[in-house]
Amino acid sequence: MAIIQALVAFLFRATSPFLNAAFGWATVMLFGKVPQNRQIYLSVIGLGSVVWIIALLGIVFPSFATFLLVFVTLPAWVARIWARPAMLALAAVTPLVVGYITTRIFAPEERPRGGMALAAALLQGYPSTLGLALTLILMTVFAPVLEIRALVRGWTRQHIPVVARADDYLGVVAEVEKALRKGGLQARRRHASWMLRFPTRILALLAGRAMQNLVADNLTTLRTAEVEVLLYPADLVISGRETEAAQARAAIAEHLPLTRASMTWEKGASALEDRLRSIWNEVRHRPTRFTAQACLASLRAVERDLRALQVPYDDWEVLFREKLLVERRLLRLAAGLGDEVEDRAGSRPGKPGPARAPAARIAPRLALLPAAIGAILFVLLLARSTVWRRAAIR
Numbered sequence: 419m420a421i422i423q424a425l426v427a428f429l430f431r432a433t434s435p436f437l438n439a440a441f442g443w444a445t446v447m448l449f450g451k452v453p454q455n456r457q458i459y460l461s462v463i464g465l466g467s468v469v470w471i472i473a474l475l476g477i478v479f480p481s482f483a484t485f486l487l488v489f490v491t492l493p494a495w496v497a498r499i500w501a502r503p504a505m506l507a508l509a510a511v512t513p514l515v516v517g518y519i520t521t522r523i524f525a526p527e528e529r530p531r532g533g534m535a536l537a538a539a540l541l542q543g544y545p546s547t548l549g550l551a552l553t554l555i556l557m558t559v560f561a562p563v564l565e566i567r568a569l570v571r572g573w574t575r576q577h578i579p580v581v582a583r584a585d586d587y588l589g590v591v592a593e594v595e596k597a598l599r600k601g602g603l604q605a606r607r608r609h610a611s612w613m614l615r616f617p618t619r620i621l622a623l624l625a626g627r628a629m630q631n632l633v634a635d636n637l638t639t640l641r642t643a644e645v646e647v648l649l650y651p652a653d654l655v656i657s658g659r660e661t662e663a664a665q666a667r668a669a670i671a672e673h674l675p676l677t678r679a680s681m682t683w684e685k686g687a688s689a690l691e692d693r694l695r696s697i698w699n700e701v702r703h704r705p706t707r708f709t710a711q712a713c714l715a716s717l718r719a720v721e722r723d724l725r726a727l728q729v730p731y732d733d734w735e736v737l738f739r740e741k742l743l744v745e746r747r748l749l750r751l752a753a754g755l756g757d758e759v760e761d762r763a764g765s766r767p768g769k770p771g772p773a774r775a776p777a778a779r780i781a782p783r784l785a786l787l788p789a790a791i792g793a794i795l796f797v798l799l800l801a802r803s804t805v806w807r808r809a810a811i812r
Contacts, residue, residue, distance in 0.1 A: 456683075463519050477505050512547065516543040520539070546625040549625045550621060576656045579736065580654040582679060587636065594649060605647065608639050609637070610639045654670070675739065682737065693716070694720060705751055710752040713748055720741060
């Protein structure tokens with residue numbers, strides 16, 4: 419038995435770097451990249467699901483499970499008397515802890531209130547822990563395969579913070595598709611790889627509402643010939659070669675803000691983003707100088723609140739960029755320059771948009787004007803010479 423335990427310990431030490439990397443890939447491919455304060459909770463509940471699996475094994479094999487947890491070999495009488503009850507208690511308590519920590523992922527106003535609601539959330543930890551354990555086991559197997567496939571293609575991954583509510587997931591997918599099209603990328607909507615959808619559906623089925631803000635049971639990918647864009651409920655991942663991925667990132671960063679997609683996590687940042695979106699929509703529906711001048715006052719109020727807002731830097735940077743987009747649009751309208759956003763909506767890089775079409779049509783016509791005048795003069799001279807000849811013959 420000692421030889422077997424030493425061999426297992428050696429295997430764990432030898433494979434621990436790969437297992438840690440695979441576990442990290444699995445969590446990122448399952449949830450995407452989420453804010454750091456929520457990533458801590460995800461790591462804890464992921465670790466809790468692993469501990470729960472070991473505890474279940476420990477009920478049948480107490481010595482082996484104890485060795486996996488603490489790398490200590492217990493005497494047979496200790497394993498027989500104390501280890502099995504300890505593993506049984508650990509298996510019973512761990513899901514309750516997972517259920518409680520899962521509630522901390524939600525915003526404070528969305529967390530369960532009252533004893534009954536909290537008790538229901540704690541009991542939901544049992545199916546959630548089971549679903550998370552099964553999902554992480556599958557993803558730990560599938561994630562290296564997906565990483566190797568991306569490595570063979572020479573693809574990189576870029577993350578953009580995008581939040582899509584569970585009831586509006588496909589609506590946000592449509593907004594991302596529209597943003598890519600405005601950037602000159604014609605993407606086709608496809609289901610994500612089955613190696614992502616199958617584990618995700620297991621977790622969504624067992625966890626239910628506890629994970630609805632972090633997993634989608636209908637993961638969707640937008641694909642072009644060179645780029646894949648995968649939308650998570652809390653992240654957007656662009657996969658492709660660096661040049662093509664940068665083009666997709668630029669299109670999304672320019673055209674996706676202030677749509678149905680939210681790009682901030684914190685409550686205060688989301689409220690300010692909603693105010694910017696309201697100003698944007700007001701100007702879009704009534705693009706006049708008067709509307710622009712009235713909205714500039716609202717924008718100045720948003721700017722004052724943004725200076726005093728205490729949010730993570732990533733959220734602040736997103737809000738500042740969105741404020742600049744709104745400000746540029748308002749200033750163009752106030753100056754009587756028209757709506758640049760609508761003018762370029764159908765254009766592609768390197769091609770004139772609809773606003774340039776009249777000038778593009780007039781230039782070739784002006785170039786043909788001398789030739790047309792020459793042709794008319796030639797016809798007139800020919801007609802005149804014909805008349806003279808007929809007169810001479812008579």
